[in-house]
Amino acid sequence: xxxxxxxxxxxxxxxxxxxxxxxxxxxxxxxxxxxxxxxxxxxxxxxxxxxxxxxxxxxxxxxxxxxxxxxxxxxxxxxxxxxxxxxxxxxxxxxxxxxxxxxxxxxxxxxxxxxxxxxxxxx
Amino acid sequence: xxxxxxxxxxxxxxxxxxxxxxxxxxxxxxxxxxxxxxxxxxxxxxxxxxxxxxxxxxxxxxxxxxxxxxxxxxxxxxxxxxxxxxxxxxxxxxxxxxxxxxxxxxxxxxxxxxxxxxxxxxx
Numbered sequence: 001x002x003x004x005x006x007x008x009x010x011x012x013x014x015x016x017x018x019x020x021x022x023x024x025x026x027x028x029x030x031x032x033x034x035x036x037x038x039x040x041x042x043x044x045x046x047x048x049x050x051x052x053x054x055x056x057x058x059x060x061x062x063x064x065x066x067x068x069x070x071x072x073x074x075x076x077x078x079x080x081x082x083x084x085x086x087x088x089x090x091x092x093x094x095x096x097x098x099x100x101x102x103x104x105x106x107x108x109x110x111x112x113x114x115x116x117x118x119x120x121x122x123x
Numbered sequence: 124x125x126x127x128x129x130x131x132x133x134x135x136x137x138x139x140x141x142x143x144x145x146x147x148x149x150x151x152x153x154x155x156x157x158x159x160x161x162x163x164x165x166x167x168x169x170x171x172x173x174x175x176x177x178x179x180x181x182x183x184x185x186x187x188x189x190x191x192x193x194x195x196x197x198x199x200x201x202x203x204x205x206x207x208x209x210x211x212x213x214x215x216x217x218x219x220x221x222x223x224x225x226x227x228x229x230x231x232x233x234x235x236x237x238x239x240x241x242x243x244x245x246x
Contacts (some may be wrong), residue, residue, distance in 0.1 A: 003130040007167040036210065038245070040244065050241075053240075054164075065195075067214070068190065091188060107230035110229075110231075119165050121166070
């Protein structure tokens, strides 16, 4: 496991155990968090941790896949609360041993269009 | 650039230039292609290439970010046709120098819910 994967796993361990002081130590002070689908963003580690702290229900995240090259990591994960368990994808960029940028995607299920290829099946 | 990143870049170069014989040579014969959002899948390299060949309009894909660990790669990309340019995310698993599995996500824009944290801004 390389440094980026270890850091991202630690990040989610801290989040899942509400270890907010531990979490903030993993983040660059000028962290940039982006949600391209909604055009939302948070600038700064303090605001990012507040976003987690103020989440209205208990939740946790389980990691389904991690790809890391040592300075970037991409994660496929599942968010769990009492009602739902949506899938999410995150890209993490490291700088000097901290997470400096997070980009997150929340792809929702949808009905597929008609497909021209006869090879497309459906589970 | 490691082997997985090189292979994924070559995969999209072949697709963008409609080099279908070149594309099929990069794929394991038993390739598994999955779209979790629609629960669609294709089993086999032949069917996967047919899916690209039969796409109803001209298109190309540009890569915005690649994270690779040598045996897996994660890509953030943009699909371009005459009308749209949606964002997509792909995970690629290699086996013996070929792409053996592709999982693709197509996250769409959405209106954000009310946020409890005052630190969330919108671009």
